[in-house]
Amino acid sequence: MSLDAAIHSLKQGEFVLLHDSAGRENEIDMVVAAELITPEHVARMRQHAGGLLCLAIDNGFGKSLGLRYMHDILSDTFEENSKDMIMGLAPYGDHPTFSISINHYQTYTGITDNDRALTIKELSKLHDIESPKNKFVSSFKTPGHVPLLIASNDLLLKRQGHTEMSIYLTQLAGLKPVTAICEMMDADTYSALSVEKASKYAKQNGIPLLDGKELVEYAKVH
Numbered sequence: 001m002s003l004d005a006a007i008h009s010l011k012q013g014e015f016v017l018l019h020d021s022a023g024r025e026n027e028i029d030m031v032v033a034a035e036l037i038t039p040e041h042v043a044r045m046r047q048h049a050g051g052l053l054c055l056a057i058d059n060g061f062g063k064s065l066g067l068r069y070m071h072d073i074l075s076d077t078f079e080e081n082s083k084d085m086i087m088g089l090a091p092y093g094d095h096p097t098f099s100i101s102i103n104h105y106q107t108y109t110g111i112t113d114n115d116r117a118l119t120i121k122e123l124s125k126l127h128d129i130e131s132p133k134n135k136f137v138s139s140f141k142t143p144g145h146v147p148l149l150i151a152s153n154d155l156l157l158k159r160q161g162h163t164e165m166s167i168y169l170t171q172l173a174g175l176k177p178v179t180a181i182c183e184m185m186d187a188d189t190y191s192a193l194s195v196e197k198a199s200k201y202a203k204q205n206g207i208p209l210l211d212g213k214e215l216v217e218y219a220k221v222h
Contacts (some may be wrong), residue, residue, distance in 0.1 A: 001209055002210050002214060003172075003210060003214055003215065003218060006018075006169060006203075006208040007169065007172050009207065009208050010031075010032070010033050010169060010170060010173045010175060010210075011033075011173050011174070011175065013032070013033065013036035013037075013038075014032070015030050015031065015032050015041070015044070015205070015207045016030075016031045016032075016169065016207065016208050016209075016210055017029070017031070017184070017198055017202050017207055017208065017209040017210065018031050018165055018166060018181075018215075019031060019061055019163055019195055019198070019209065019211055019212055019213065020160065020161060020165065020208050020212045021160070021211075021212050021213060022160055023197075024094075024160065024161070024212075025161070025162075025192075026029045026091045026109070026195075027051075027091055027162070027183050027184070027190065027193075028047045028183070028190045028192070028195065028209070029049070029162040029166070029182060029183050029184065030045050030048070030182050030184060030192055030196040031162070031166045031169065031179055031180070031181050031202060032045075032180050033123065033170055033173070033175045033176070033178075033179060033180075034055060034120050034124035034176065034178035034179055035121065035124040035125075035175060035176045035178065036175075036181050037117050037120050037121050037124075037180050037183060038117055039113040039114045039116075039117040039154045039181055040113075041114075041115045041117065042113040042116045042117045042120075042180075045180070045182040046113070046182075047182070048201070049182040049183060049184045049185065050182075050183075050184070050185040050187070051081075051118065051182050051183025051184065052147065052182065052183065053116065053146070053180065053181075053182040053210065054146070054147045054148070054149050054180070054181055054182070055102075055119075055120050055123060055146050055147070055148050055149065055178065055179075055180055056097075056148075056149040056150075056151060056162075056163045056166050056167055056178070056179045056180075056181055057123075057127075057148065057149070057150060057151065057167070057177065057178050058151050058155075058167045058171075058177035058178070059150060059151050059153040061127055061132075061177065061178065062099065062148075062150035062151075063125070064131075064132055064133060065132060065133055065136045066133050066136070066137075067096070067099045067100065067148065067150060068099060069096070069097065069098065069099055069218065070089045070096070070098040070099055070100065071086050071087060071088065071095065071098075073099075073100075074219065078206040093170040094161055095159075097149040097150050097151065097152070097159075097161065097163045098147055098148070098149060099147075099148040099149065100143070100147075100148055101142060101143050101144045101145065101146060101147045101148065101155070102119060102123070102140045102141065102142050102143075102144040102146050102148060103115065103119055103141050103142075103144030103145055103146065104118050104119040104123075104139060104141075105138075105139055105140065105141055107119060107144075107145075108117060109145070110144050110145035110146070111115070111145045115145070116145060116146055116170050117145065117148045118191045118204045119140070119144065119145070120146060120178075120180050122139065122140075123136075123140070123146075123148075123178065124176050124178040126139075127176045127177070127178055128176070131142070134168060137217045148168045149163045149181075150163075151163045151164045151177075151216050152164055155167060155168050155219070156168055156215070156216055157219075158209070158221045160212060160216055162181050162183075163181070165212055165215050166181050167179060168215065168219060169215070171209075184191075184192045184201075185200055188219065191199075
């Protein structure tokens, strides 16, 4: 079962390739548990995926850090005649999950593989501490080079994006609900990598490729 393989891979600190669905973004993301990330993971996502490397967190964790969705922040700050710029729903029907972007205070530029791995790992460490907001405010700077994504409160019941799917996967694996995700791009077609090419990459590199439909069906039953 590919779900079992994906859970095992995450626990081992390895990648999972996650396809949402043909009727949605129809994209494949490289996913790794944030608490186990290394600079090598960041380098591989940069080289082999090439999309935007983001840090996904579960909704409760986001609230404990005092975070809000970026579209809500902008709605409060933009002038009335500029609010048409704010994305409400994406073309595929979902609201964006972006919040602020961050760097850990010990980073330099924030964009190197070392810096981004540090930011991601240090943020994951806050999940298990009491009242993490003070530590978050004192340890991270914004704007930075790691965009934060906040999963929907009911995960796959409300939104079936890579943010929610990756967080649900970490829960199944018994890991902190914090993930690093990055879309896989195709330099030949200048578009998202196809499922066929992603499947070939997965087989060549021994990485589980999980169909989001399987994850959604599992969630409905369990």
